[in-house]
């Protein structure tokens with residue numbers, strides 16, 4: 399596996415309406431699977447959008463550093479504006495015309511061959527998410543950016559979606575995936591980025607980070623580095639809620 403970065407963020411900042419959502423984010427994305435984790439509102443989608451070129455940083459710079467190909471980056475945003483009346487195959491054929499690659503192979507990769515002729519509007523939420531992964535990976539772009547490919551899925555489907563996402567990485571290709579599934583990140587990620595309130599709280603190879611923080615797994619790492627996440631329920635204080643992991647850093651004008 400090459401260790402050359404496929405993308406780099408240098409001192410990236412992003413604000414919305416003057417509110418900082420990302421601050422001083424510097425990262426190198428290397429081949430393999432990178433999981434981006436963090437509480438709701440910590441900036442994961444914004445970070446992935448910057449990496450994919452869909453969100454313009456207000457400061458700093460994002461640079462694709464991989465091979466010179468027609469479609470360097472595949473991107474699964476949180477909501478994909480698929481056309482409901484297209485079949486799954488027609489949808490992928492459309493993307494394959496833009497990005498190269500074979501729609502049937504892409505359907506097979508995510509296990510949707512049997513649903514090739516179903517309308518997108520008739521797919522389940524899980525199948526739609528798998529179609530989204532197929533859309534992002536068709537043509538084998540060197541860098542694949544997947545924003546919560548497992549959100550809204552049942553446990554079996556989550557596992558399948560994460561594994562399919564991870565399988566898109568290779569010796570010279572990178573998959574960056576944001577997720578709240580810490581156990582799946584633990585199983586599949588070579589590297590982990592923990593975001594907390596728009597800052598990188600930890601980043602690097604998963605095993606090294608766990609060793610450095612004296613924890614067994616990614617969930618332990620999350621508790622160790624995210625402010626407030628490590629404070630557990632006080633014994634005997636059964637009515638006390640776990641501390642909130644939601645940080646509202648700005649009022650959305652979406």
Ligand SMILES: Nc1ncnc2c1ncn2[C@@H]1O[C@H](COP(=O)(O)OP(=O)(O)OP(=O)(O)O)[C@@H](O)[C@H]1O
Pocket residue numbers: 414419436437438439440441442443444445645646647648649650651652
């Ligand atoms: N287009 C936008 N306009 C205004 N505010 C935005 C916009 N996009 C994101 N934000 C704000 O930026 C903050 C970070 O959002 P982001 O979606 O990047 O976080 P996240 O970690 O992906 O959250 P979640 O886990 O809930 O998906 C939030 O407070 C959000 O309201």
